[in-house]
Amino acid sequence: MTETSSNPGVVIDDPSDERLAVFMGLRDHKLRQLRERPGGDMAGSFIGEGDVVIDRALRSGHHLECVLVDRARTEKTQALDLPSFPDTADVFLAGPDVLQKVAGRPELRDPIACFVRPPEQSAVDLLDASRTVLVTEGVNNPTNMGVIMRCAAGLGIEAVLFDPTSCDPLYRRAVRVSMGEVFSIPHARIDHLPQALSSLTEAGYATFALTPDANAEDISKLRIELTQKIALVLGAEGPGLTDETMAACDRRLRIPMKAGVDSINVGTAAAVAFYALGQARG
Amino acid sequence: MTETSSNPGVVIDDPSDERLAVFMGLRDHKLRQLRERPGGDMAGSFIGEGDVVIDRALRSGHHLECVLVDRARTEKTQALDLPSFPDTADVFLAGPDVLQKVAGRPELRDPIACFVRPPEQSAVDLLDASRTVLVTEGVNNPTNMGVIMRCAAGLGIEAVLFDPTSCDPLYRRAVRVSMGEVFSIPHARIDHLPQALSSLTEAGYATFALTPDANAEDISKLRIELTQKIALVLGAEGPGLTDETMAACDRRLRIPMKAGVDSINVGTAAAVAFYALGQARG
Numbered sequence: 080m081t082e083t084s085s086n087p088g089v090v091i092d093d094p095s096d097e098r099l100a101v102f103m104g105l106r107d108h109k110l111r112q113l114r115e116r117p118g119g120d121m122a123g124s125f126i127g128e129g130d131v132v133i134d135r136a137l138r139s140g141h142h143l144e145c146v147l148v149d150r151a152r153t154e155k156t157q158a159l160d161l162p163s164f165p166d167t168a169d170v171f172l173a174g175p176d177v178l179q180k181v182a183g184r185p186e187l188r189d190p191i192a193c194f195v196r197p198p199e200q201s202a203v204d205l206l207d208a209s210r211t212v213l214v215t216e217g218v219n220n221p222t223n224m225g226v227i228m229r230c231a232a233g234l235g236i237e238a239v240l241f242d243p244t245s246c247d248p249l250y251r252r253a254v255r256v257s258m259g260e261v262f263s264i265p266h267a268r269i270d271h272l273p274q275a276l277s278s279l280t281e282a283g284y285a286t287f288a289l290t291p292d293a294n295a296e297d298i299s300k301l302r303i304e305l306t307q308k309i310a311l312v313l314g315a316e317g318p319g320l321t322d323e324t325m326a327a328c329d330r331r332l333r334i335p336m337k338a339g340v341d342s343i344n345v346g347t348a349a350a351v352a353f354y355a356l357g358q359a360r361g
Numbered sequence: 362m363t364e365t366s367s368n369p370g371v372v373i374d375d376p377s378d379e380r381l382a383v384f385m386g387l388r389d390h391k392l393r394q395l396r397e398r399p400g401g402d403m404a405g406s407f408i409g410e411g412d413v414v415i416d417r418a419l420r421s422g423h424h425l426e427c428v429l430v431d432r433a434r435t436e437k438t439q440a441l442d443l444p445s446f447p448d449t450a451d452v453f454l455a456g457p458d459v460l461q462k463v464a465g466r467p468e469l470r471d472p473i474a475c476f477v478r479p480p481e482q483s484a485v486d487l488l489d490a491s492r493t494v495l496v497t498e499g500v501n502n503p504t505n506m507g508v509i510m511r512c513a514a515g516l517g518i519e520a521v522l523f524d525p526t527s528c529d530p531l532y533r534r535a536v537r538v539s540m541g542e543v544f545s546i547p548h549a550r551i552d553h554l555p556q557a558l559s560s561l562t563e564a565g566y567a568t569f570a571l572t573p574d575a576n577a578e579d580i581s582k583l584r585i586e587l588t589q590k591i592a593l594v595l596g597a598e599g600p601g602l603t604d605e606t607m608a609a610c611d612r613r614l615r616i617p618m619k620a621g622v623d624s625i626n627v628g629t630a631a632a633v634a635f636y637a638l639g640q641a642r643g
């Protein structure tokens with residue numbers, strides 16, 4: 080986004096304008112996630128906020144449908160001092176009433192963009208193309224999912240498979256927290272854990288459950304052949320993995336922790352585990 | 362907190378009741394932090410919220426001054442179904458108007474407790490008693506500070522020194538995010554970085570700056586003598602360490618990262634670095 084956009088945009092001051100439909104209900108996190116799921120009325124879209132995220136989405140080839148910006152922001156700068164939005168995108172210059180309805184306040188710092196959701200990737204294809212993958216079960220907190228996607232991209236995870244009880248990595252808050260790194264790491268929905276673990280085994284993966292259980296293997300002692308495919312299986316903070324999924328994994332790994340401290344935040348535990356797996360390959 | 366409290370509490374329904382003073386202004390994060398600083402009018406207190414945090418604060422010997430609970434919660438359970446607060450603490454059973462003023466909503470799930478702030482610890486004492494410490498510069502986001510304190514406690518950091526531009530580890534949000542682990546790790550305020558680094562050197566510490574700079578040493582290649590004292594010096598996400606502090610450190614370390622990903626969240630970077638330092642000691 081080195082140039083200023085040539086897309087002049089269209090002013091929208093009426094909060095009931097139909098073109099704003101995709102930006103409505105952003106603050107009802109649960110409902111919004113349901114609507115963006117497969118089968119939902121917004122299943123074809125995802126939301127990205129802020130210049131960094133929008134830039135990374137565009138660079139990674141996502142199609143921008145429309146973007147909402149604060150009209151006052153463009154007026155203040157005299158020119159349309161905005162990222163270089165494609166000419167094919169609708170740029171909505173929103174007035175204070177519109178922003179109040181969408182964002183709950185009459186001004187907006189970060190543009191809110193609506194992108195076409197890319198076609199679902201096939202888990203089988205991702206497994207073929209990768210050597211180290213992450214599988215999540217019940218990681219339903221969008222902030223944690225965003226932290227995990229950002230670390231995964233930086234620390235050598237090549238693909239993420241998420242179960243139906245995990246947060247959609249393209250959900251707005253997860254995208255934002257990931258700083259747009261979610262676009263650099265392929266991810267696919269899997270229908271059911273622990274059943275999906277058998278597909279992993281068939282594809283040649285060793286499956287490692289991450290757990291705080293003191294009886295599990297110390298991840299720092301792990302040694303992995305360079306060519307061995309591995310899947311790290313991660314549950315939510317608190318409940319952790321279900322008993323079924325834990326039992327279906329080949330091995331159980333723990334991060335060595337000081338006595339008396341039972342666990343660390345799931346995002347930081349994931350980061351340490353990603354790093355440790357990289358080290359285990361030597 | 363295995364028993365029910367014998368402390369019956371006192372009902373407060375008037376939001377202007379003077380006994381509520383310590384609970385006022387909780388939602389103005391910046392002002393509250395200023396008021397709790399040395400020299401501030403609330404410098405003698407800190408706030409802890411929720412059963413886990415309050416329990417851990419009590420177990421680690423902190424003195425509970427007073428605690429605010431939702432009156433409706435106690436009425437619903439017929440008995441005072443609350444943690445076992447010491448008899449010396451004032452238990453305020455707050456009505457909806459009080460809760461609205463304090464918490465911005467008329468009900469309260471987690472009790473809010475005000476503790477006596479323990480005396481400031483001496484950095485010199487902490488350095489004498491430790492082998493691996495963390496020094497923070499400009500880590501001013503309370504959530505990040507909380508995540509870092511929780512990881513530090515779990516991953517072998519024995520003490521934390523924080524500079525005046527870092528968040529107070531006993532600030533409410535940091536305490537909450539740390540899940541009360543902040544009480545298990547000694548911490549001390551240092552007046553100025555990079556000057557304080559010379560005290561570390563005098564005390565026998567090797568100082569390691571953490572940086573995303575690709576020219577820094579790979580932390581995974583680090584080997585440390587078992588008895589070598591080390592201080593990891595950590596800056597804020599975004600700006601990182603100041604040039605002066607960076608220059609004053611003995612060595613600069615980076616977490617090995619996939620090409621194209623510039624950095625990960627400061628909390629997760631800290632966690633990986635803590636783990637890697639533990640491994641470097643072998």
